[in-house]
């Protein structure tokens with residue numbers, strides 16, 4: 001071997017070593033290219049039609065777009081179970097919860113999400129699923145610190161959220177709205193990627209008004225929204241996407257602001 005060949009081999013070795021370290025440190029996911037190239041499976045379409053009202057009510061062209069975005073999410077993110085089996089239905093429901101709030105923003109694909117972990121039920125702050133202390137009341141959570149990039153969801157609660165019926169709760173949408181909120185660095189109920197400056201003031205003042213009504217018992221919004229502005233956004237977004245007609249009739253101003261924030265009118269698909 002001459003000097004140039006040895007240098008080339010050494011260089012190649014260094015590049016491979018850097019790549020392995022990079023993969024190890026950043027734990028970036030392998031993209032499932034095979035899935036990306038395949039047409040959307042017919043049985044997946046059936047599952048979406050049965051379970052996801054939002055999808056069911058889209059125009060045919062929009063349905064196609066929704067399918068592509070769901071497929072991309074499943075191909076790019078790692079969705080796995082902790083003590084629970086993960087099926088195609090689980091993956092489709094997780095991806096739907098991610099795609100729905102960002103459907104008008106095709107360029108955002110959750111760079112801050114690497115993995116979604118499904119749990120066999122609700123859990124406590126230490127991710128225990130046994131109910132010894134009676135603290136097992138968390139249905140979903142977005143990771144911080146060393147769990148940054150990880151979303152944890154209770155599988156049965158995700159299934160209850162997408163059971164083909166309308167309600168006002170959806171743990172999947174709730175957590176993904178927190179992640180959208182978090183993209184600007186602060187989980188504060190004002191997701192800057194969705195807001196132009198003109199929205200933030202009317203939005204903050206609307207939050208105050210609605211919170212007053214909830215406090216006085218004059219609202220059907222879950223009182224958990226009173227926790228802080230971030231929880232308010234997540235809770236009313238669940239309602240907005242899960243039961244738009246009801247929200248429009250009961251909270252017209254809030255509904256209108258949310259249509260401006262999300263650039264969608266989900267009641268129009270109904």
Ligand SMILES: [Zn+2]
Pocket residue numbers: 174178231234
């Ligand atoms: Zn929350």
